[in-house]
Amino acid sequence: MLPLSGERSNAKGIVCERKESSDVLRGTSTLKRGFAHMLKNGVVMDVTTVEQAQIAEEAGAVSVMVLDKLPSDVRKAGGVARTASIRVIEDIMDSVTIPVMAKCRIGHVNEALVLQETDVDMIDESEVLTPADELRHIWKWDFTTPFVNGARSLAEALRRIEEGAAMIRTKGEPGTGNVAEAITHIKKVNDELRTIKSIYDSGDNQDLVRMAREFKVSYDIVEQTAKLGRLPVVNFAAGGIATPADAAYLMSLGCDGIFVGSGIFNASDAAERARAIVLATTFWNEADKVKEAQKMIDERQSMLGLDVKTLELRMQDRGGSA
Amino acid sequence: MSTKIGILAIQGDVAENVSSLVASIADLNQDATVHVVKTPEEISAMDGLVIPGGESTTIGQLSLVNGSQKVIKQKVESGMPVLGICAGMVLLASNATDRVVGKMDQPLFDFLDIELERNSFGRQRESFEAKISMDSIGISNYHGVFIRAPAISSTSDDIEVLARFNEKIVAIKKGNIIGTSFHPELTDDLAVHKYFVNLVKESKN
Secondary structure, X not given: OOOOOOOOOOOOOOEEEEEOOEEEEEOOHHHHHHHHHOOOOOEEEEEOOXXXXXXXXXXXXXXXXXXXXXXXXXXXXXXXXXXXXXXXXXXXXXXXXXXXXXXXXXOOHHHHHHHHHHOOOEEEEEOOOOOOOOOOOOOHHHOOOOEEEEEOOHHHHHHHHHOOOOEEEEOOOOOOOOOHHHHHHHHHXXXXXXXXXXXXXXXXXXXXXXXXXXXXXXXXXXXXHHHHOOOOOXXXXXXXXXXXXXXXXXXXXXXXXXXXXXXXXXXXXXHHHHHHHHHHHHOOOOXXXXXXXXXXXXXXXXXXXXXXXXXXXXXXXXXXXX | OOEEEEEEOOOOOHHHHHHHHHHHHHHHOOOEEEEEEOOHHHHHOOOEEEEXXXXXXXXXXXXXXXXXXXXXXXXXXXXOOEEEXXXXXXXXXXXXXEOOOEEOOOOXXXXXXXXXXXXXXXXXXXXXXXXXXXXXXXXXXXXXXXXOOOXXXXXXXXXXXXXXXXXXXXXXXXXXXXXXXXXXXXXXXXHHHHHHHHHHHHHHO
């Protein structure tokens, strides 16, 4: 059974058809969140071409995320970053059997509608692309296709879930090869979950109301999340993951799985590194296997990391106040 | 000795199957325990195994890496009950075809001689919930949750078809082996997990 906190059972994205003698429902919270549950303990890899998508599938990725440019190249290129070419997305959908995701700009409803019509399996409303609306994210309940959103804190995560996100990931700092921000974000979410859980356990409803006001979300979702003691949707790590040890560490912090952006296909040993990161994610709690995975990669081939303090563009701040 | 039921924890929705099995065992008031298993040693101590939903390419490849595939094959061939859900059912098959990509060359456990199609109902937007019936095992009006689900077009004669949806076979049984296209662990109806718990108990006696 899935926790369906914050669910809207009358959402526009839910389609009901009558087939043979049975009602058939699509786009329900069970189907959208359930899809994300099937990715658990897996690695989603950013790709820009069919060849990269096939390498990812062969390496054991549970899904690929199609972008026009890898996050680190988005950083270098500057300008406005938009959703990937539909032809490239379709070519990739025709050549791999694992689910295909694609990114749209924060708040860009019609970019998302285009991706839904393209039939991608999940849409990432992503801070890696240039936001189209700083005040409002997409109202994701209107879509049949599930969404994943980034979050740096429990408040951000719950706001996105109330807008209909079926999955959450940390924002980290994309395109840096620096895992520090992702670690900070997941630890913050975990700390805040512990806080509301202890308030819930103490029976102090007034304090839960105070947390809901601070988080800018409804009391109901705070209460249900506090009762669960975890996010009501699957929560992955993302942003800056570059090595098997990075992946294993984030899994040990309670993440349900891993997104790797520039870390694989900006390294010169992509195929080997993709396999190594999958191994480390699967066997994160077996030290010898993580070591074997880490041995498969060569640090001299890793992407050059960036110090987050000196960045001109902090992607994680995009859409954060909304 | 209490019965031990394992859930293969390489990739996929393991925790959901743990809660469904724990609740089923409590409801049936049975002497059984639930274990999250990954290594060949852990798997070999089990009396029954659930292969959960996830990505069949990922679970298949990684089960080769740590040698769990070999143990699963030996155990199931010598009679250990196994329940394969969605990706788990794909892994039970002898071969798989993808609706778009075509013939797959992916590692499979090869227990069932069936024609299986992956992503048979379409991509995620076509994932659906619908009522299905498995009358031959006494489960009717069951809430089926199909997520990028596989389906079976034909089977060998020794395989029992438990359920169909829109002409496609979505649940099968061959002795100790059960496969479902849909996800019993995502609903609060415990009928399928209870049926499996009983099957494991019977096989042990």
